[in-house]
Amino acid sequence: MPGKTKRSFGIWMDNHHATIVGRDPTAGGFTVAGHVKNPGPGANSNENAAHHLEITLVQKYFKEIGRHLENADEVHLTGTGTIQEQFRGYLSGTPQFKRTEVSESTSNPMSDEKLVEFVSSHFH
Numbered sequence: 001m002p003g004k005t006k007r008s009f010g011i012w013m014d015n016h017h018a019t020i021v022g023r024d025p026t027a028g029g030f031t032v033a034g035h036v037k038n039p040g041p042g043a044n045s046n047e048n049a050a051h052h053l054e055i056t057l058v059q060k061y062f063k064e065i066g067r068h069l070e071n072a073d074e075v076h077l078t079g080t081g082t083i084q085e086q087f088r089g090y091l092s093g094t095p096q097f098k099r100t101e102v103s104e105s106t107s108n109p110m111s112d113e114k115l116v117e118f119v120s121s122h123f124h
Contacts, residue, residue: 006073009033010119011065012110013079014063015085016040018061019112020068032112036064058083063092066097074101075124080108083118 008073010021010030015038021034038061040054069075075091077084084104091097103122110118 004063006123007071008074008076008119008123009069009072009074010078010115010122011087012115013077013083013120014081014109015063015083018065019115021112021116022068024056029121031117032116034068036068045103059090060087062087066091066094069097069100072097072100074103074123076119077102077104078118080106080109093110 002031005023005025008023008030012019012021017038020038021030023029024031029062038057040055040057057105077087088102088104091100105122107118
């Protein structure tokens with residue numbers, strides 16, 4: 001479709017927090033679409049139970065981020081660790097994101113305003 005605006009999102013994430021920025025056609029640019037927190041498993045004396053709880057919480061974290069990416073055409077992931085690679089794997093294994101173009105980079109934590117600038121410059 002000529003002239004169709006892509007549904008573009010940028011996400012800064014680490015193991016505990018994600019900030020999602022999306023293109024807002026009414027605002028004419030990118031805005032913060034939401035924040036998602038992953039509290040982590042906390043203290044647990046049973047290592048096996050803690051590991052399973054951590055996996056469950058990460059999947060819940062990913063699903064919560066995914067709720068902000070409705071009809072995404074392209075997503076850029078950035079952050080400080082390997083969680084972006086895990087989230088990229090989650091997206092590729094989720095039917096609604098099979099055709100979503102995903103790119104990644106590494107960056108330090110930044111303010112919401114800086115993330116909006118970063119994502120805007122990435123997609124322009």
